[in-house]
Structure formats: structure tokens, C-alpha cells
Amino acid sequence: MGNDDSAIRNFEDYLHSTFHIKDLGPPKYFLGIEIARSDKGISLSQRKFVLEIISEAGLSGCRPAVIPIEQNVKLTTLEYDTSLSSSNEDPLLKDPSGYQRLVGKLIYLTMTRPDICYAVQILSQFMHSPKQSHMTAALKVVKYLKGCPGLGILLSCDCNMKMTAYCDTDYATCPMTRRSITGFCIKLGRSLISWKTKKQSTVSLSSAESEYRAMAKTVCEIVWIRGLLSDLGVQIDGASKLFCDNDAALKLVANPIFHERTKHIEVDCHFTREKIQEGTIITRGIGTAEQPADIFTKPLCQRQHAYLLSKLGVFDIYKPSA
Known part of the structure; x- marks a missing residue:
């Protein structure tokens, strides 16, 4: 991949002289993934x-x-x-x-x-x-x-190059270990580009601690994606907004004083605050009912599942239009 067409053609010619490759054009089906293009974007x-x-x-x-x-x-x-x-x-x-x-x-x-x-x-x-x-x-x-x-996922052609992230946890949800579940999703413009559901590696002593751990994992993903896009010559506009529905975790971000309740997550605190001070991310609050990452941390009723799924920006090209 690249933005220099002549360099790409020269590289293809070199590979063809060595391996006898064949250019099949834009991909339509690759490793079980169906790729479709339209004026709305790539599905x-x-x-x-x-x-x-x-x-x-x-x-x-x-x-x-x-x-x-x-x-x-x-x-x-x-x-x-x-x-x-x-x-x-x-x-x-x-x-x-x-x-x-x-x-x-x-x-x-x-x-x-x-x-x-x-x-x-x-x-x-x-x-x-x-x-x-x-x-x-x-x-x-x-x-x-x-x-x-x-x-499936729709990578929209209408992209404002602003990154938005949502993180959430379900506190002590595992009935066997009482570890919390971390869930996050990251969008570039209106396109969903990264998401994850994972059980936390340690037991959190409070819901604020589990939420902060999820926030730190999301910040790590944001930093990695921003670095990858920068290497590809894509610049993100402004700081990435990180939405969390836990007030205690948001206050921990803003409080520069560490105390005994935060000593278990002090490394996460330092890392997240550092990225805020650098201007890489900005934290924001969001209501639980409007939190898209909720779908990655717990089972939901039919109505809420469908609503949050629509907020993620998924798309079904096979569904008849109304």
C-alpha cells in the first residue's frame, strides 16, 4: 500500500520479474471476507x-x-x-x-x-x-x-479524520474469578476501526478501578492506531475523544493527587494522564444508555442491543432498502 502510484508499479514489476506474480485488481473476496465498494464506502x-x-x-x-x-x-x-x-x-x-x-x-x-x-x-x-x-x-x-x-463493517468514504473512543467495564462479572470485563471500540469519523472484549488480568477492588483499567487499555490502543496511521501518512485531526460512563474514573483522570485507593492502578494513572497532558486524548462523560461499548461487556435486551449496534455503524449490504 502507498500513495505513490509509480513506486507501486515499479515494485510490482520487480516482484513479477522474480516470482511471476499476477495483479488481480481490487480485492472482492479474501480469506472469507467479502469486500464490496460503493459510493458510500467499503463494506x-x-x-x-x-x-x-x-x-x-x-x-x-x-x-x-x-x-x-x-x-x-x-x-x-x-x-x-x-x-x-x-x-x-x-x-x-x-x-x-x-x-x-x-x-x-x-x-x-x-x-x-x-x-x-x-x-x-x-x-x-x-x-x-x-x-x-x-x-x-x-x-x-x-x-x-x-x-x-x-x-458487517462499513468503512465510510465520508470521514472527518477525527478519532473517537468508547470504553466500559462490567464489574466483577465473571462468576468464577470475579474479574471484570473490559470492552472498548474506536471509530475514525463514522467508521468502526477497532474493538475488543477481554477479561481483565487481575481482580479490581472497585468499579472505579476496573473502569480505569479499561480506560488505560483503550488509551494504549488509541496511541498504537495513531502511530500506525502516522506511519502511513494519515494525520488525525486534534486529540482523540475518550468517552467513559463512570464519574469516579473520570475524576481520577483529573485528580493529580495519588492516594491509597489508587496505588493498585498508579501505573495506569500515570500513563493515561501523560497522554492527556500531551494532548493525545480528551476524556468525556457519557450516559450508560448511550454507551456503545456496553455491547462488549454484558448481554443486553433486544431493544438496547439493536440501538447500540446502530451506533457502532455496522451495515448490511444484503438487506433490502426501505
């Missing part, structure tokens, strides 16, 4: 891959689900079952390979499907000893995909 989806997953799971004739994971589901490993009866009702799968293949494909699908990131992150924790409840939850994700197989 990335994995519709063919999704249909293959649905067919292999034997769910081609099933009724689609409206959400990828139920709100009241708490998945655990066998040793965390509280009684013998629950263990008998929810046994280990005799052959875990089917579950492992399915979840592996869902992990690959998250490259263009941010809406299933939270569910897949939960399911991927049980790859070694999956239970029947885990397989049921995985099939629930496939049923959800059946309702929107063509959903």
Missing part, C-alpha cells in the same frame, strides 16, 4: 462464512434469535457447579471437538462482527472442558447469526 462482511457455519451446525431451518446471548445466563466450569444434581443435568460433552471447531469459527467471525464479541469471549473460556450448556449457548449465537448473516 467488509463474512456472509458466505456465516451461512457455512449455520449449515454445518444443522440450523438452516431454525427460527432466528434476536440476541446472541441471554441476559440471565451464567456459564461456569464443572468444578463451580454447586450441587451434584446440577452436574448431572449439565454434563461435559463426550466429544468437545465439535464445540471447539464451532467456537474457533466464531472467533474468526468477530473480525467483521462486533455484535457477537461478548458472547464469543465468554464461550472461548470453556474450550478444554465444554458442557452441554456451553454448546447450547454457542448454538444460540448461530441462531442469532441466521437472522443477520450479511451484517
Whole structure:
């Protein structure tokens, strides 16, 4: 890639003289990702891959689900079952390979499907000893995909070159370790360019601490993306705005005084404040109901899931226009 057409052609000629390459032109299908161009921008989806997953799971004739994971589901490993009866009702799968293949494909699908990131992150924790409840939850994700197989990312041609980030956590949500879930997403203009759902590596002692850890991880991603774009000759306009829905975490950013409640996260505090002082990021508050990163940290009801998904800027080119 580059912005010098003559240099690119010279490099292609050199490669062709050595390896006999063939220029296939603009990509349309690459490693399962379907690439479509229009006057609105570039669309990335994995519709063919999704249909293959649905067919292999034997769910081609099933009724689609409206959400990828139920709100009241708490998945655990066998040793965390509280009684013998629950263990008998929810046994280990005799052959875990089917579950492992399915979840592996869902992990690959998250490259263009941010809406299933939270569910897949939960399911991927049980790859070694999956239970029947885990397989049921995985099939629930496939049923959800059946309702929107063509959903993908739209890289809009209307871009103001301003970077916006959203971060959130679900405090102590893991029933086995009580670690929090970090979720963030980063947009360049109206285009979603980065997102992540991940369990935090340590147990946080408060919701403010878990939110601040999520904020620090998001700042790291912002700094890396800004550096990458700079190397490619793309300049970001102004500081990147970072939205968080936790007032305590936002006050920690503005408070230059460290005390014993913040000593566990002092490194994160120093790093985040440094980037604020440099003018790399600006922190802002946002209401929980308007927080797009909420979709990466917890299961939501159908209405809120659809609303936050629309705020992420995903697009389905196969859906008939109204």
C-alpha cells in the first residue's frame, strides 16, 4: 500500500520479474471476507462464512434469535457447579471437538462482527472442558447469526479524520474469578476501526478501578492506531475523544493527587494522564444508555442491543432498502 502510484508499479514489476506474480485488481473476496465498494464506502462482511457455519451446525431451518446471548445466563466450569444434581443435568460433552471447531469459527467471525464479541469471549473460556450448556449457548449465537448473516463493517468514504473512543467495564462479572470485563471500540469519523472484549488480568477492588483499567487499555490502543496511521501518512485531526460512563474514573483522570485507593492502578494513572497532558486524548462523560461499548461487556435486551449496534455503524449490504 502507498500513495505513490509509480513506486507501486515499479515494485510490482520487480516482484513479477522474480516470482511471476499476477495483479488481480481490487480485492472482492479474501480469506472469507467479502469486500464490496460503493459510493458510500467499503463494506467488509463474512456472509458466505456465516451461512457455512449455520449449515454445518444443522440450523438452516431454525427460527432466528434476536440476541446472541441471554441476559440471565451464567456459564461456569464443572468444578463451580454447586450441587451434584446440577452436574448431572449439565454434563461435559463426550466429544468437545465439535464445540471447539464451532467456537474457533466464531472467533474468526468477530473480525467483521462486533455484535457477537461478548458472547464469543465468554464461550472461548470453556474450550478444554465444554458442557452441554456451553454448546447450547454457542448454538444460540448461530441462531442469532441466521437472522443477520450479511451484517458487517462499513468503512465510510465520508470521514472527518477525527478519532473517537468508547470504553466500559462490567464489574466483577465473571462468576468464577470475579474479574471484570473490559470492552472498548474506536471509530475514525463514522467508521468502526477497532474493538475488543477481554477479561481483565487481575481482580479490581472497585468499579472505579476496573473502569480505569479499561480506560488505560483503550488509551494504549488509541496511541498504537495513531502511530500506525502516522506511519502511513494519515494525520488525525486534534486529540482523540475518550468517552467513559463512570464519574469516579473520570475524576481520577483529573485528580493529580495519588492516594491509597489508587496505588493498585498508579501505573495506569500515570500513563493515561501523560497522554492527556500531551494532548493525545480528551476524556468525556457519557450516559450508560448511550454507551456503545456496553455491547462488549454484558448481554443486553433486544431493544438496547439493536440501538447500540446502530451506533457502532455496522451495515448490511444484503438487506433490502426501505
